[in-house]
Amino acid sequence: MRSIILAQTGRIMVPALVVMSLWVLYRGHNLPGGGFIGGLLFASGFALVAISDGVAEARRRLRFSPILLIATGLIVCLGSGLPAVFSGDAFMKAFWLPAFSLPLLGKVHLGTPLVFDIGVYLTVIGFTLKVFFNLCEGGDA
Amino acid sequence: MIGLYLVLVPLVFALILAFTKGRQTVVAGKLTACGLAGLLGWVSYVYFRGDGSQLFAVWDWAPSFGASLSFRINGLSYLMVFLVLGIGSVVFSYASDYLSDESAQNRFLAILMVFLAGMIGVVVSGNLIQLFVFWELTSLTSYLLIGHYHEESQSRWHALQALLVTGGGGVIMLVGFLMLGQAAGTFEIGGVLDAKDQILADPRLAGIVVCLLIGAFTKSGQFPFHFWLPNAMSAPTPVSAFLHSATMVKAGVFLVALLTPVFSGLALWDFPLMIIGGLTMLYSAALGLLHTDLKKILAYTTLSVLGLLMMMLGLGSDLAIKSAMVFLVGHALYKSTLFMCAGSVAHATQTRDVRKLGGLLKWMPITAWTAVLAALSKSGFPPFVGFIGKEYVYKSGIASEVLSPTILMVAFVTNLTLLALAFKVGIHPFFAKSPETGPEAEGHHPHDPTLWMSIGPLLLALAGLGAGLFPGVMGPLLVEPAVNAVAGREILIPMKLWHGFNAPLLISALTLVGGLVLYRFRWLIWNQRSGRVPHDVFEGLFEKGYHALLGFASWQTRLLQSGSLRNYFYWILGSFALLSILKFSIVGWVPEFRGNTPFTFMDGVIVAMVMSGALFALLARSRFVVILALGQVGFGIAWIYAAYGAPDLAITQILVETLMVLLFVFAIRKMPRLHDYSRKTERLRDGFVALVCGGVVTLLVMKTQFLQISVPISLEISEWSYVIAKGRNVVNVILVDFRALDTMGEVTVLGIAAIGVFVLLGPVLSKKRKGKGGDSSS
Structure with missing residues (x-):
């Protein structure tokens, strides 16, 4: 049931979805978006790959196993709360770098909430793809 | 400070013991035994020679709960520390050889050491919460130690029994502690003792007393919780000698003694102590007579003495407190000795049945004489410390203003029985004629245990003799400070061996004679009951x-x-609906409508889309259509979000719906076609539940809009969002900053759910991979 249309669309859509998911992740603090939505976008990109080219191909292109992504995401989330602990504040108190300007992005604010959001992003990707891949494989036989 | 070290050093020892193997463990056990003796020397030096500043220390732990890490060593604590470390050192030297042929010896010794740390923690704690923590630590380690031979179901059951009784009592005690701390305004024990008037005036006083007494009674095996202690004899002998005679079971007595300054004189405190204590004394002494197992007999006599201690503390007079403290020391010295002798005998002869033992004197002379010394102290013969203790008991019985004859009578009968039992355990196996069926007749040649196993018990037995011969040494150093601490004031009763010819001496003499007579006719009881x-x-x-x-x-x-998805839905939806209905009946059913948002054409389209989706889902004859229809409902809801200013929610809803539909499509491919699986009545019932839940949700949504339970924080959050958290997207700021801990919990749940999916689908996947010859990557 391989569809050429789907595969060709995927070739364009998947990189676009990945870039978009990163963009949504970054802009989330000020505009609609964030780690959760970004993660779902990323995952739908790879879901597309899994449907058109098979789960094995999707796994190969993802490189990292979903469980590893979940674990990394959780550790990143936890880690984003630690700077505050080491400086004697309450766990997860936000820390910000001074704002600076970059071409294309404009004024850039970097801080621990963004790190936390990256953790959420990774966990959501890992979870969604874990479930999706497993269900696809389970239903294949 | 020193209190902290007293707890930490044994824990370090435990760690070392846990990582040893084979012969190393035997050597390490002996070294730690010496280490404990050294620790005792050090604490004694600081206690007697220091300026006292070392004896108290407080660190904040959880200040918002009033729990602190706090240590407090007074006369009573020192007495207990002395016993724990002194007897602990002997027990460790004994245990390192006793179990030397067992593979799990390192585990055993390490747990025993953790227990020791916990026990010291109980007696040096300066805070009620901390005391509770250590108290439960002793219960837990006791469970592990009783169940040491965990291959035997009997010993596992006995361990569980002990854990449930003492642990359960501990929890009730915690309730008592919490109320006591609230009544006193502090959990610091020093503060509690100072707040006596406040506590006695508290309306919860009765509850406090009952909870505390239950805690103490369960731990110290008082009637009717006594049964766990004899059963705890499934443990290896060093455990019985240490935990279940000298230390852990005294924790209940310790607790009562600790709080005596507050509650003594209160009828609700004194009478239960006296009645339950007296009952335990008599009941367990009598049961002890019926038993023929050395360790069981000792366990029952331990119960009996614990009852005596409780009774004396309940009596609460100066003399009674004094007698309790003397008896506490004396009992710890002779009882652990007798246990270790019994262990040596069992080790050498392979039996603990007193009827099969006899004539061991010539084989095991050191053990024999050690046991004799201990048994004489237990029987209360002069000049042993047991005699002094018994004298004080009779004295306080005579001097008591309440129940004097009863107390005397109970004490007399119990002491007389204890004497007979002491002879049965400590003298009979060595001096009686060896029976025809004994181990000797079977060709065994029992012998004394190793030096490390004999020297400790002998020292303890001699200490019992020395303490009796030189009461002027033990009195001021050990007993009198403890008595003062329990009474809460200075008590001037010098400790003497000889008080002249008086009534207590007469009763004492009668006890000796009566006990010997009872012992003489011991066969009557044994033969008739035949064990x-x-x-x-x-x-x-x-x-x-x-x-x-x-x-x-x-x-x-x-x-x-039940494992049935439908039942789970019934429970979850049903309880949700019922709870909501309950709430509606309180806040009112009718929703109010404020303002008038016009119903636009767009709203109509959305409503039509959602409702037609739902209707399709209901009527569809194929799973695929159901899923698509449900997706339509979801997209309609996303549209509502988008139309009413929640873009984040809308995007999330669209993405989730998309993925959900995809997932379902993959999941249902292998499922059978839809049929009418259920009967008409069942479908009617399901429909009813669905309608009720839907109605409740609808009503809930309409009500919540104008239901104001407290001041909403949403406005403040949107104000702060950019100022504090540097973000304009309030939803995201809440997720990653204001309530980041919640999000953390949620993503953790995602991780756990992924594991759940893996487990559920695991069998399917692995079967398939095997079928494919393992070429599928994972």
């Missing part, structure tokens, strides 16, 4: 309760965790 002991009624009750509880648990598990 068969009636099953304990209270143990039976406990067992029944235990099984009833388990039965109830499995019944309600079967009910709630």
Whole structure:
């Protein structure tokens, strides 16, 4: 049931979805978006790959196993709360770098909430793809 | 400071012991025994020579709960520390050889050492919460130690029994502690003792007293919780000698003594102590007579003495407190000695049945004489410390203003029985004629244990003799500070061996004679009963309760965790609907409508889309259509979000719906076609539940809009969002900053759910991979 249309669309859509998911992740603090939505976008990109080219191909292109992504995401989330602990504040108190300007992005604010959001992003990707891949494989036989 | 070290050093020892193997463990056990003796020397030096500043220390732990890490060493604590470390050192040197041929010896010694740390923690704690923590630590380690021979179901059951009784009592005690701390305004023990008037005026006083007494009674094996202690004899002998005679079971007595300055004189405190204590004394002494197992007999006499201590503390007079403290020391010295002798005998002869033992004097002379010394102290012969203790008991009985004859009578009968039992355990196996069926007749040649196993018990037995011969040494150093601490003031009763010819001496003499007579006719009891002991009624009750509880648990598990998806839905939706309906009946049913948002054409389209989707889902004859229809409902809801200013929610909803539909499509491919699986009545019932839940949700949504329970924080959050958290997207700021901990919990749940999916699909996947010859990557 391989569809050429789907595969060709995927070739364009998947990189676009990945870039978009990163963009949504970054802009989330000020505009609609964030780690959760970004993660779902990323995952739908790879879901597309899994449907058109098979789960094995999707796994190969993802490189990292979903469980590893979940674990990394959780550790990143936890880690984003630690700077505050080491400086004697309450766990997860936000820390910000001074704002600076970059071409294309404009004024850039970097801080621990963004790190936390990256953790959420990774966990959501890992979870969604874990479930999706497993269900696809389970239903294949 | 020193209190902290007293707890930490044994924990370090435990760690070292845990990582040793084979012969190393034997050597390490002996070294730690010496280390404990050294620790005792050090604490004694600081206690007697220091300026006292070392004896108290407080660190904040959880200040918002009033719990602190706090250490407090007074006369009573020192007495207990002295016993724990002194006897602990002997027990460790004994245990390192006793179990040397066992592979799990390192585990055993390490747990025993953790227990020791916990026990010291109990007696040097300066805070009630901390005391509770250490108290439960002793219960837990006791459980592990009783169950040391965990291959035997009997010993596992006995361990569980002990844990449930003492641990359960501990929890009740914690309730007492919490109320006591609230009544006193502090959890610091020093502060509690100072707040006596406040506590006695508190309306919860009765509850406090009852909870505390239950805690103390369970731990110290008082009637009717006594049955766990004799059963705890399934443990290896060093455990019985240490935990179940000298230290852990004294924790209940310690607790009562600790709080005596506050509660003594209160009828609700004194009378239960006296009555339960007296009952335990008599009951367990009598049961002890029926038993023929050395360790069981010792266990029952321990119970009896614990009852005596409780009774004396309940009596609460100066003399009674004094007698309790002397008896505490004396009992710890001779009882652990007798246990270790019994262990040596069992080790050498392979039996603990007193009827099969006899004539061991010529084989085991050191053990024999050690046991004789201890038995004489236990019997209360002068000049042993046991004699002094007994004298004080009789004295305080005579001097008592209440129940004087009863107390004297109970004490007399008990002491007389204890004497007979002491002879039965400590003298009979060595001096009686060896029986025809004994180990000797079977060709065994029993012998004394190793030096490390004999020297400790001998030292303890000699200490019992020395303490009696030179009461002027033990009195001021050990007993009198403890008595003062329990009484809460200075008590001037010098400790003497000889008080002249008086009534207590006469009763003492009668006790000796009576006990010897009872011992003389011991065969009457044994032969008639031939070792068969009636099953304990209270143990039976406990067992029944235990099984009833388990039965109830499995019944309600079967009910709630039926494994049927439909039942789970009934429970979840049903309870949701019922709770909501309950709430509606309080806040009112009718929703109010404020303002008038016009119903636009767009709204109509959305409503039509959602409702037609729902209707399709209901009527569809194929799973695929159902899923698509449900997706339509979801997209309609996303549209509502988008139309009413929640873009984040809308995007999330669209993405989730998309993925959900995809997932479902993959999941249902292998499922059978839709049929009418259920009967008409069932479908009607399902429809009813669905309608009720839908109605409740609708009503809930309409009500919540104008239901104001407290001031909303949403406005403030949107104000702060950019100022504090540097973000304009309030939803995201809440997720990653204001309530980041919640999000953290949610993503953790995602991780756990992924594991759940893996487990559920695991069998399917692995079967498939095997079928494909393992070429599928994972």
